[in-house]
Amino acid sequence: MKIYDFALDAKAVGDAGEFEGYASTFGNVDQGGDVVEPGAFIEGIVKAKKDGRTIPMLWQHDQREPIGVWVDMAEDTKGLYVKGNLLIDADPLAKRAHGLLKAKALGGMSIGYRIPAGGAEPDEKRRGVTRLKTIDLREISLVTMPMNIEARVTGVKSTVEAGKLPTLAEFEDLLRDAGGFSRSQAKAIAAHGLKRLIDQRDAGSEADARSAFLAALLR
Structure with a gap:
């Protein structure tokens, strides 16, 4: 699984644990030379909804630490916009994440994903850049220091x-x-x-x- 990080742009953080923001934005080249193209998430989102499958909300990409649920996600002209609920009444870690989110102490959201066959291609105009056209989204995490994972x-x-x-x-x-x-x-x-x-x-x-x-x- 690959990791792609974004500076946190969370909005409307509510007292009950609800929040929304961008989990991914288009056009930004990451440190590994990958750039997400508009439309990259649509196929995966449609398939997940059709299969009745939800995308996990994790803490620091740890599969053992789900902290909430994503209630909605959709592409717009900027990127992948998500709405989620932290389960603050059921999980102490989710409550902690909620407090950090409200205090703007979290560094970003980060997606875990795979690229299906034919889902990526080299950018002909930018050497060393790979265009991600189709993304199989596996999870979205709240992370404190996203650049550490990306650098790794x-x-x-x-x-x-x-x-x-x-x-x-x-x-x-x-x-x-x-x-x-x-x-x-x-x-x-x-x-x-x-x-x-x-x-x-x-x-x-x-x-x-x-x-x-x-x-x-x-x-």
């Missing part, structure tokens, strides 16, 4: 694109911060996945190992 993802992507593989520790950090995995889960995933690629690299097949890792990272 970008750092690993940059390492691979520079012709190297990340260390096990770097990859474990990425899994915990951006993927929401526990320390033990991150160690297990890294040991059974990345370690094999590192062993392959050490055996003299670094190009193949690098390609396999990058393909998995961007899937």
Whole structure:
């Protein structure tokens, strides 16, 4: 899953936990060189509603920490506008997030997503920029310091694109911060996945190992 962060633009934060704002805006190039195109969310939103599926509201991209519900989301000319309710009467963490939101102490909203086949293409006019045309939205989080997570993802992507593989520790950090995995889960995933690629690299097949890792990272 990939992460895309945005400075918080939350409006109308109510005493009962309701708030609204932009979870994503169009036209901004992130540190990884990705830019969301208008229309990117429409297909996924329609499909989720048709399937009766809701997009999770998470705290810091942690799958174990749902803090509320998104009651509405739609694209407008600026981006993906969302309305949500923090479950402040049922969850102490949601109540804390509500207080931080009202005090403007949260850094942003951040989306977790995947790109389906054919959903992205290089920008012909801007070198190194990828246009995201279709996004499979998996979750939207409230985050305190969004750039930390984005920098972690970008750092690993940059390492691979520079012709190297990340260390096990770097990859474990990425899994915990951006993927929401526990320390033990991150160690297990890294040991059974990345370690094999590192062993392959050490055996003299670094190009193949690098390609396999990058393909998995961007899937």
